[in-house]
Amino acid sequence: MSAAPPVAVEPSRGSAERLRLPLALAAALLAGFCITALVSREPLRAYLTLLTGALPEIDWSASGGWQVRRLVRFGSVIEDFITLSFLGLALAVPFRARQFSLGADGQMFLAALAACAVSLALGGPWYRVLPAAAGAAMLTGFAWGLIPGLLKVRYQANEIVTTLMLNLVAVQFYQWIITGYLRDRGAGYLVTPALPAAALWPNLMPHTHVTLMLLLVPAAAAAVQLLLARTTLGYEIRAVGAAPAFARQAGMPVTRAVTLSMALGGVFAGLAGLHLSNALLQRLPVDLTPGLGYDGLVVALLARSEPKSVPLAAFFYAWLRTGALAMERSTDVSREMVLVIEALIILFIVADRLVPPGLPKALRRLWHRSGAGAEAA
């Protein structure tokens, strides 16, 4: 059977479209608030913490002058932002070819493992070990993304099922290697040895793990943008996504576009893995939580698979996640609230008919009338 084409992942414009995103966000946050109010004794304070908890605090005192506090917390927003941006790009590329590849999770796990293993095995100065680790991560992501692509074009294997299965395999493989082969015997828990300092990305913010990889985010987004807008392969990917029958009729290499869209997505999941191992965690624990790939899905959907918008969506989402941690620490609401909000955002975004078709026109009329009224007054 063929998977239903993901209608909502195509970028599209129009007034109803422009209204949909803010409406979906507002509706999801409101519904989340209602659920919070049902169980919390202080829902208002909890929600305020969720929305503003990630903000650095700036205050002034006569003795100390200007002081910025809670920068560490803001640092974790940026750390999350980096991972989520790469994961968002990893899902956005196959989405543009209408491939529902959900394999970012597995690609990221294996890429992190590859980067970690290469860093530990190679050692040496940074100009040797860092590129090698990055190359290993990207190559691993590419290869693990290529598999479901090949299975799809060769054997019509549904990519949702194969990528989900490959995720399960990847997580088990990751745990197997760390438990059996990469384990640091001196540590009290199952974890790899700490990576050598030369293998770590240079730090940008003290007391956080924000590194130079931050600069790779705009570069990666621009690269995807260029790939899609300016290259033959990018054109083929978009054509296959927008009108597969047309692309086939026009003699385009459809199978190549399908496979490469999934494999190229894997490269960015690989970068997310590199960020986990060589910047954020600096040694890999065996119980790294699966499921980050789904957060990448939210980011790609929020950005409507538009590479330019992916960093923005990732920042919004990273903001919310860090705020949720603050909320959990200071109120009686647990951070899983964000999962609920995330789910509601997805539901409201993909609901095509959520905004009644007449609403934008009516709003515009209202806007013009009030504008005209203000001028007359």
Place this chain on the structure above:
Amino acid sequence: MSAVAMPMAAMGVTVLVAVLRNATPIIFAALGGLISDLAGSINVALEGLMLIAAFFGVIVSVHAAQWFPGLAPWMLPWLGCLAGLAMALVLAAVLALFHLELGADLIVAGIAINLLAAGLTVFLLVAIVGDKGSTAGLNSPSLPSLRMPGLAGLPLLDLLFNGEDGRGQHVLIYAALAGVAAVALFLSRTRWGTWIRAVGENRDAALAAGIPVKRMQYTALLLSGLLAGLGGIYLSMGYLTLFQANMTAGRGFLALAAIFLGRRRPAGTFAAAVLFGATASMAAWLGARHIDTQLVYMLPPLVTIAALVVAGARRRRS
């Protein structure tokens, strides 16, 4: 029977029962997924539907004693079971509503439902129980096991039906086996079953033939919610007697794979689900023999992928 064959046969029976225990949640979810898949609506939300039913089954059966003090104790787990199924139905209805009325993409919406269930269960777990991991402190009941009387003279059958402790097998294991037959009959022999398959085969033709297409799609998605819910109930009120955060652990996705592996037929889907149950049993068995469990847990997904490849290759040759 010789002195050697008897213990061998007894071991075989024990293994069979263990496999069925592991397979039951996957059988339920896969049967549900099969119905909606045949209606042309792939249900990726099986995982979340199981999870929400498992959670509310435990919570309601524990709290029902305070809400309805007059109730006999044996009724409490059944009340919880009903509540869990109702919540799974509600969630399936939300999915159907967003897909059929609001035009949401079914796969994306299904993934959202999974996230919603994962978040909501932990969120409510903290709010109600005050624990982030499980309801271990609640002492929740199990649904009953059924004991077959009059098997004392037939040791193998007694072992099969009543188990080593003589308490019988869980009622939902029987229900899962009956469910396979019921779903097969429903799909092939009833009018609604035929209509559901017609809608999945060719939506426009079904519409032209006067079949209420939308009602059939709703029915299929709601039925999949009900069956996946039963799988979840079995997990928290049979397989274990507590709720754990994310206790479905990918079984919903395995169920999805079982449908593909079983070539979208009830018997095939059942066989695939039993195969996955067997791998889970084997993982436990090998784990006890110092073989890395991670390697064993790679088997079900790898088997699934291999089966999809074989099916694809066969399709290409014909």
